[in-house]
Amino acid sequence: MSGLLLGGLGFAAAIFMIFVEIPVAVALGLVGLAGSALIIGTGGAMVIGATTIWDSVTNYTLTMLPLFVLMGNLAAHCGLSGRLYQSMSILLGHRRGGLALATIGASAGFGMISGSSLATTATMSRIALPEMQAAGYSRSLSAGSVAAGGTLGILIPPSTVLVIYAFIAEQSIRSLLLATVGPIVIAITLYCLAIWVPLWMGWSTAPERPRAVGAERRAALKALLPPVGIFGLIMGGLYTGLFTANETAAIGAAVVLAYGVLSRQLSWAGFLDAAMDTALTCGALYLVLIGANLFNFFLALSGLPFSLTGLFSGILDQPLLVILLMLAIYLLLGTLMDSLAMLLLTVPLFVPVAQAAGIDLIWFGIFAVMVVEMGLITPPVGMNLFVIKTTNPEIEMLELWRGVTPFVISDLIRVCIIIAIPALVTWLPLNAF
Numbered sequence: 001m002s003g004l005l006l007g008g009l010g011f012a013a014a015i016f017m018i019f020v021e022i023p024v025a026v027a028l029g030l031v032g033l034a035g036s037a038l039i040i041g042t043g044g045a046m047v048i049g050a051t052t053i054w055d056s057v058t059n060y061t062l063t064m065l066p067l068f069v070l071m072g073n074l075a076a077h078c079g080l081s082g083r084l085y086q087s088m089s090i091l092l093g094h095r096r097g098g099l100a101l102a103t104i105g106a107s108a109g110f111g112m113i114s115g116s117s118l119a120t121t122a123t124m125s126r127i128a129l130p131e132m133q134a135a136g137y138s139r140s141l142s143a144g145s146v147a148a149g150g151t152l153g154i155l156i157p158p159s160t161v162l163v164i165y166a167f168i169a170e171q172s173i174r175s176l177l178l179a180t181v182g183p184i185v186i187a188i189t190l191y192c193l194a195i196w197v198p199l200w201m202g203w204s205t206a207p208e209r210p211r212a213v214g215a216e217r218r219a220a221l222k223a224l225l226p227p228v229g230i231f232g233l234i235m236g237g238l239y240t241g242l243f244t245a246n247e248t249a250a251i252g253a254a255v256v257l258a259y260g261v262l263s264r265q266l267s268w269a270g271f272l273d274a275a276m277d278t279a280l281t282c283g284a285l286y287l288v289l290i291g292a293n294l295f296n297f298f299l300a301l302s303g304l305p306f307s308l309t310g311l312f313s314g315i316l317d318q319p320l321l322v323i324l325l326m327l328a329i330y331l332l333l334g335t336l337m338d339s340l341a342m343l344l345l346t347v348p349l350f351v352p353v354a355q356a357a358g359i360d361l362i363w364f365g366i367f368a369v370m371v372v373e374m375g376l377i378t379p380p381v382g383m384n385l386f387v388i389k390t391t392n393p394e395i396e397m398l399e400l401w402r403g404v405t406p407f408v409i410s411d412l413i414r415v416c417i418i419i420a421i422p423a424l425v426t427w428l429p430l431n432a433f
Helices: 003-019 024-040 042-058 061-077 082-092 098-114 117-134 139-149 160-169 173-179 181-201 214-240 245-262 268-302 304-311 319-333 339-356 361-375 383-391 397-420 423-431
Strands: none
Touching: 003 024, 003 268, 003 304, 003 339, 024 042, 024 268, 024 339, 042 268, 061 160, 061 214, 061 245, 061 268, 082 098, 082 117, 082 214, 098 117, 098 139, 098 181, 117 139, 117 383, 139 181, 139 383, 139 397, 160 173, 160 268, 160 339, 160 361, 173 181, 173 214, 173 245, 173 361, 173 423, 181 397, 181 423, 214 245, 245 268, 268 304, 268 339, 304 339, 319 339, 319 361, 319 397, 339 361, 361 397, 361 423, 383 397, 397 423
């Protein structure tokens, strides 16, 4: 059997195993080891396996991963994440569509902490959906804002997915985190329009609520200061060059810990729980990375990435066509699997193609994350939609599709904007200190 055919069969096997809910790390690791053994022998595959494990757990770039995860877990145990939606609903709830806007903002905060679109969607569907429905919001708008809001957090620093992309594609994590600023601003603006336009057209319902009194608003603003300050510290330190990405992760975790202790929001039991959650999460992430590295090595041995580049050779001088083809593939995969699984499967194949087409890999990383997340809310079978349907079975799928459609359109517009004006992504990384 030729290496190319074996690579194709291995890729298909990995997709199938993930689709039937075999853990991503197990699926990629097994395919990688078995495929490598068939090409270079069992002994060589075992040596590669041992080397891969060592390289993955000792890689300097990945030292920030446990620190970012610890920062998020400490923030959750300090109550920072739990107060986000309450504070934003107080500040925005009196405006038309204000609870939907609060859901978008709070989902971004939750996602920043959890790093998972599906987990954010599941959490916010239990918190925000009941309150919006009790306030008289149409179910389509409520469900659509929860599903779309879950996709934002994965792009907002600190993003574990971007750290993993930087490791696999061998790119600067600092540049990737800085590159998110433009797309985040565009996303928030377009999501606000995705809420307001249907309301203005009369397609959705969102009654106004009484404005909160001054004391409530001041308390809500005070509750927002810590997460906003931590985010400002991360981006400010990165932009000015005061901290490296690894130092930023360490300082962020230290600041959240200090806040929890000084404000007496973090107990000793809470700290131990955060440490244990961090260990479990990072253990799972490192297993995924080890599996991904084994899978990547097998793909390289098979020659599949280079053959894929050859298949694209007819359009490599037209980067726009390459990007549009990748966009279609990501949207299709978004109906089948989680964002991390999609990136781990496709980055080893698409990065050589992007390089051959002259596409900036920092820009491509942001593009890939954005498109992967868009696939999770694209009807008819986006994964976030099934999460909402599972946690709220009374919502009809037709209502979900109708509610999420304005957000899908806004995501497509955002992708078109960064394709048309790549500098919105690349300018800040190139001009930061």
